[in-house]
Amino acid sequence: MGKLTAVEVDNITTVGRHADSGGLYLEVDKKGAKRWLYRYQLNGKRTWYGLGGYHKKTNNLAIARASALEARSLVNRGLDPVQHSLSLKAEIEESRKAKEKEKLANQYTFEVCAEEWISKKQSEWSNPKHRAQVANTLRDYAYPHLGNLPVAEVELADVRKCLDPIWETKTETASRVRQRMESVFSYALVNGYRTNYNPAQWKGALDAIYASPEKIKQKKRLETGDDGHHAALPYQEVPEFFKLLSGQDGVGAVALKFKILTVARTGSIRFAQWEQFDLEKKIWIIPARYMKNKKEFRLTLSSHAVEILEGLPQVSDFVFMGGKIGKPLSDGGMRSVLKRMGRRDI
Numbered sequence: 378m379g380k381l382t383a384v385e386v387d388n389i390t391t392v393g394r395h396a397d398s399g400g401l402y403l404e405v406d407k408k409g410a411k412r413w414l415y416r417y418q419l420n421g422k423r424t425w426y427g428l429g430g431y432h433k434k435t436n437n438l439a440i441a442r443a444s445a446l447e448a449r450s451l452v453n454r455g456l457d458p459v460q461h462s463l464s465l466k467a468e469i470e471e472s473r474k475a476k477e478k479e480k481l482a483n484q485y486t487f488e489v490c491a492e493e494w495i496s497k498k499q500s501e502w503s504n505p506k507h508r509a510q511v512a513n514t515l516r517d518y519a520y521p522h523l524g525n526l527p528v529a530e531v532e533l534a535d536v537r538k539c540l541d542p543i544w545e546t547k548t549e550t551a552s553r554v555r556q557r558m559e560s561v562f563s564y565a566l567v568n569g570y571r572t573n574y575n576p577a578q579w580k581g582a583l584d585a586i587y588a589s590p591e592k593i594k595q596k597k598r599l600e601t602g603d604d605g606h607h608a609a610l611p612y613q614e615v616p617e618f619f620k621l622l623s624g625q626d627g628v629g630a631v632a633l634k635f636k637i638l639t640v641a642r643t644g645s646i647r648f649a650q651w652e653q654f655d656l657e658k659k660i661w662i663i664p665a666r667y668m669k670n671k672k673e674f675r676l677t678l679s680s681h682a683v684e685i686l687e688g689l690p691q692v693s694d695f696v697f698m699g700g701k702i703g704k705p706l707s708d709g710g711m712r713s714v715l716k717r718m719g720r721r722d723i
Contacts, residue, residue: 386411386431386438397438401445403431413441417452426458485570487531487561488524491515494564503666511557518543518554528565533576537586544587548597552590555583610723621718629710631685632697636711638682642667647705649696656683 381397389395390409394402402414411431417424428444429436448458495512502508522538523531536558543551558577565571577583610618615637622634636646645667653662659678665671678686689696697706715723 381438383438387433397442397445399442399445399449401428401441403441413444415445415448415458417448417458419452419455419457424457424459426462485528486524487526487528488520490528490565490570491519491561494561497564498560503671510553514550514554515557515561518550519558523558528562529571531562531576533582536576536583540583540587545593548590548593555579608723610720618720622714625714625718627714628697628699628706629714631689632706633711633714635682635685635697638679638685639676641676642669643708643711646697647708647710650694651691651696652694654678654686654696656686659683 381395381403386403389403389405389411392405392407394404394414396402400416402416403411404414405411413428413431413436415426415428417426426448428441428448431437431441451458451461495508495515499508499511502511519539523535526535536555539558540551540555543554555577559575559579562571562575562577566575574582619634619637622630622637632646635641636643639646639661641661641663645663648667649661649663653664654660655662656678659680659682661676661678663674663676665673668674686696692698693702693704695703695705697710698704699706699710715721
């Protein structure tokens with residue numbers, strides 16, 4: 378039988394610890410606050426274990442006695458109530474975190490992950506066109522099937538829904554879509570958004586399902602007689618073409634002549650600036666940002682190439698100006714010259 382009654386517990390104000398029974402105590406502090414304590418001895422050591430503050434309804438004498446009885450049962454089994462309580466709280470917290478993680482995983486869809494990956498990687502894609510292509514191919518071919526799926530739950534069968542319809546008919550596009558999906562899943566794996574395999578992996582996975590893209594393209598070239606390259610002007614015809622090109626007006630024609638003489642990339646020529654040239658030494662230093670391998674490139678100029686440059690007015694930073702001062706030649710500037718000459722075949 379306990380020494381305390383419910384009325385006494387409710388009315389008691391004397392500071393100190395008031396024993397009930399079986400190790401249960403009601404502690405009253407100087408401010409009048411009351412809390413329950415359970416005293417026990419385990420392995421020769423006495424310990425006080427808190428059972429919470431007193432409350433007339435939610436933690437009254439009857440509830441405190443039940444809590445003390447539960448603690449006593451643990452001690453009788455050789456278990457420390459304090460450590461048991463800490464372990465239980467840790468398990469509850471771990472369970473809460475797991476549920477929260479599962480909830481977030483369900484909200485973290487493939488599309489969300491892909492957009493996050495694009496935002497992290499786009500700084501290394503210097504070509505705006507390439508950045509747009511990455512986003513557009515995922516939007517058009519991956520999101521319709523995977524977009525709303527949690528990235529952690531996407532399976533090989535889901536990836537196949539994206540690739541099966543286009544692998545044979547749009548092989549190049551399908552190959553790029555696969556590569557970009559593989560990168561998204563790799564991003565998810567290293568960041569802990571996925572824990573299992575990469576469902577868009579080629580080697581050891583999709584290569585067992587699909588024919589090699591190169592083999593497909595090679596077969597199509599054999600069937601159509603196409604060698605897979607852009608149509609080129611036979612080098613024997615270049616001298617005659619160059620004469621005809623010299624009769625064309627406009628900056629685009631001059632830029633095309635300069636391209637033939639230097640064999641430089643179109644972008645390097647369009648964005649070429651006067652400060653990049655040393656006409657006395659006949660050297661053109663192309664900055665790394667205009668090179669595909671992102672390394673500065675030094676190009677020796679022929680006398681004819683130097684003559685072309687010397688004949689151009691220096692009214693802008695750009696050597697080959699577009700329609701407006703301060704703007705470079707447009708992307709289709711040289712191609713329009715070919716069309717005007719009736720040479721859409723090259």
